[in-house]
Amino acid sequence: MDMLTGGQLVARMLKKEGVGTVFTLSGLHVAPIYVGLVEEGIHIVDTRHEQAAAHAADAWARLTRGVGVAIVTAGPGVTDAITGVANAWAANVPLLLIGGAAPTFNQGRGSLQEMPQTQLFQGITKWSDRVPSPELLPGYMAKAFRVARAGRPGPVFLEIPWDVLSNGADASTADALTGYRTDARCPGDPRKIDQALALLAGADRPVLLGGSSIWWDDAPQALDRFATRTGIPVYLNGMGRGCLPPGHPCFFQHTRKEALGEADVVLVVGTPLDFRVGYGSEPTIASGARVIQVDVEAAEIGRNRRIDAGIVGDSRSVLDQLEAGAGAIPGAAAWRTRLRASEAVRLERQAAFEQSAQRPIHHFRLGKEIDLAARRAGDVTFVADGGNVVAVAAKSIQLPRPGRWLDPGPLGCLGVGAPFALAAKTLAPERPVLVIQGDGSFGLNGFDFETAVRFKLPMVVVVGNDAAWGQILIPQRNMYGEEKSPATRLASTRYDRVVEAFGGQGEHVDDPADLPAALDRAFASGTVYCVDVAIDPEAAASSGAAGYAV
Numbered sequence: 001m002d003m004l005t006g007g008q009l010v011a012r013m014l015k016k017e018g019v020g021t022v023f024t025l026s027g028l029h030v031a032p033i034y035v036g037l038v039e040e041g042i043h044i045v046d047t048r049h050e051q052a053a054a055h056a057a058d059a060w061a062r063l064t065r066g067v068g069v070a071i072v073t074a075g076p077g078v079t080d081a082i083t084g085v086a087n088a089w090a091a092n093v094p095l096l097l098i099g100g101a102a103p104t105f106n107q108g109r110g111s112l113q114e115m116p117q118t119q120l121f122q123g124i125t126k127w128s129d130r131v132p133s134p135e136l137l138p139g140y141m142a143k144a145f146r147v148a149r150a151g152r153p154g155p156v157f158l159e160i161p162w163d164v165l166s167n168g169a170d171a172s173t174a175d176a177l178t179g180y181r182t183d184a185r186c187p188g189d190p191r192k193i194d195q196a197l198a199l200l201a202g203a204d205r206p207v208l209l210g211g212s213s214i215w216w217d218d219a220p221q222a223l224d225r226f227a228t229r230t231g232i233p234v235y236l237n238g239m240g241r242g243c244l245p246p247g248h249p250c251f252f253q254h255t256r257k258e259a260l261g262e263a264d265v266v267l268v269v270g271t272p273l274d275f276r277v278g279y280g281s282e283p284t285i286a287s288g289a290r291v292i293q294v295d296v297e298a299a300e301i302g303r304n305r306r307i308d309a310g311i312v313g314d315s316r317s318v319l320d321q322l323e324a325g326a327g328a329i330p331g332a333a334a335w336r337t338r339l340r341a342s343e344a345v346r347l348e349r350q351a352a353f354e355q356s357a358q359r360p361i362h363h364f365r366l367g368k369e370i371d372l373a374a375r376r377a378g379d380v381t382f383v384a385d386g387g388n389v390v391a392v393a394a395k396s397i398q399l400p401r402p403g404r405w406l407d408p409g410p411l412g413c414l415g416v417g418a419p420f421a422l423a424a425k426t427l428a429p430e431r432p433v434l435v436i437q438g439d440g441s442f443g444l445n446g447f448d449f450e451t452a453v454r455f456k457l458p459m460v461v462v463v464g465n466d467a468a469w470g471q472i473l474i475p476q477r478n479m480y481g482e483e484k485s486p487a488t489r490l491a492s493t494r495y496d497r498v499v500e501a502f503g504g505q506g507e508h509v510d511d512p513a514d515l516p517a518a519l520d521r522a523f524a525s526g527t528v529y530c531v532d533v534a535i536d537p538e539a540a541a542s543s544g545a546a547g548y549a550v
Helices: 006-017 028-040 050-064 076-080 082-091 134-149 162-166 190-201 220-230 256-262 275-280 315-325 332-354 363-377 388-396 417-427 439-445 448-454 470-480 495-501 512-524
Strands: 003-005 021-024 043-046 068-072 095-101 127-130 156-161 168-170 206-210 234-236 265-269 290-295 309-312 381-385 433-438 459-465 505-509 528-534
Touching (some): 003 006, 006 162, 021 028, 021 417, 028 162, 043 417, 050 068, 050 082, 050 095, 050 417, 050 439, 068 076, 076 082, 076 095, 082 095, 127 134, 134 156, 134 162, 134 168, 156 162, 190 309, 190 315, 206 220, 206 256, 290 315, 332 363, 332 388, 363 388, 363 433, 381 388, 381 417, 388 433, 388 470, 417 433, 417 439, 417 448, 417 459, 433 439, 439 459, 448 528, 459 495, 459 512, 495 505, 495 528, 505 512, 512 528
Parallel strands (some): 068 095, 206 234, 206 265, 265 290, 381 433, 433 459, 459 528
16 A cells, blocks of 8 residues: 655645645745645745745746645645635635645644634635645546636645645545546527627627636637627726737727726626726616626626626637627727727827936836836736836837737736746746836835745836825825825835845936936846836826826
8 A cells, every 4th residue: 555644645646636836935934845746846936935935836826827836834824825725716816825734643732833724814815724634635637626716716725734745645545536627618598698788789888808718728828709799998907917918900009998987788708897997887887888797607697787698618618609609899990990099199198208308207108118128028817016106107019919928917016026026937937027026016025025035036127216105195194294105215226236135136217318228238137137117206296197097
C-alpha cells in the first residue's frame, strides 16, 4: 500500500487539477505541503506578504481561466491573505486558499498562531471548511475545485491542521478521484432567448455592455460574431476589455455614458449592475430602456433594476444562441455613426491632453506614451493598480486582444500591481508585463518587486508620482476644503530608487519629452525597471478624467 502524507496528497490533487504554480509565504504549519510540491514538480513562488500571495493566485486564475492557489501559514498568515480573498470574491475569481493550523490534538489549548479561521471567510468565499483527517483530504480538495469553478466562480478556503498534513493516508484516496467536476456549459432558456431577440429586433438605439465573463466563458469570438451580425455597439469592462479589437466597427470606448443614457435596449452580458454602471439606474441607464441581462447566476438577474428579459446561462452559449436567431438591427447603423462622431469629438479633446508638454506631466500624456511604448514592445499584459493615474491611462490604452488587462475589479483593492505582475510573468515569461500604478498603491505590496527580481521576472513598473492619494484628495478637498483634507498627502519619494535597492533598475522622469526613451529602456532592460514619473496632482480633475477605472 502506497502511503502519502497529507502534504503530499495536497500536491497530488493540485497536480491532478493541472495547477502548475502556487504562491505562498513560508511557515512551518504548511511545510509538509512544500515537500509534496517539490516531488510533484509544482513551481513555488514565495512572496513578501500573504496578501500578495493571494493576489498573485487571483491573477493566475484570471489568466489561465483555471483555479489559482495560495498557501499560507496559520494565524497572521491567514489573516494577511483575507484582502486578497475578498478581492477575488468581488471579482468572481476561482481561488483556493489553503491555510495551516495547529495540530488537532492541541486545538483549544493556546497553540502558536491558533485562532478561529474558517469563520473569517464565510462571508467572502463560496465554501470555507476544516479538513479533519488525511484520508478525507483528497475529497475536500476535489470539492474545493468543484465549488470554486461551478456556476459563478469564486474563492474557497481550506484549513488543514499540522497533523493532517503530516500523517499519512493511502495514495489511492487521491489517485482514484476522477470526474469530480464538470465543465458543461449552460445555454439560455429558449423562451428568454426569443424575448431578447424580439427586443433587439425592435431597437433603434441598442447597446451591449460586456464584462469579465466574456473572457471567463471564452466568448470573444461569439461576441465578435454577434456584434458583426447585429451591428450593435459594444462597450467592455473588467476582463472583458480587449475581447473586441480596437478597430472593430462595433467596439466603442469613449461614449459609454452617452450610449447607455440614450439607449432604448441594453444587453448586459456577464457584468453586474453595480456602482460602475450606476446600479443600472437613471441617469446611467435611461429609466425607459428595456434591459436584457445575461448571467450564469440567476440571483444576479434583476438586482438593482427591473429586467425585461433575464437569461440564465454562460456568455458564450447565450451569445451563440442570440447570434443564431438574430439579424441586422435596423437602427444600429445610424446609431453607430452618431456614437462614432461623438467618440471623435472626445478623442480630439483627449488628444490635446495627450500631447501636452506641461510639467509636472499630465496623466493623459503619460497614458498615451505608455500605449505607444507598449505597441513598440509587442504583446504586453497590463496590470492596473491605482486611482486616477489608472483611470486616465485606461482611456488612452488600446488592447489588441483579450486577456491582456488585469485590474482589481469591483472591490477597488489597491496593491495588486506587483502580485498580479508576478503571476502574469511567471505564466508567460516571453510576454512583456507593464504595471501602471500610483505612488500610493506602490506602498501596499511594492516589496514584491523584490520577489520579481529574485525570481528573475523582468517587468516594467510605471509609477505616477504626485505625492498624494490623488483620487481621494481631489473630492475630499472639494467637499470639505484644504484644511479638512488630512491623510491625503505622501512624502516625495523616488520609487525608482526603491526598486534599485531590490536589485532592479529605474529612472525618474519629469519632462514628457523624456518618456518615450525611458519606457523603451525599461522594456529592453531585462530586469524589473521602475519609471518614476512626476505627474500633476490637479491634471485628472482639470481634464474631467478622474474616477475609478472599470
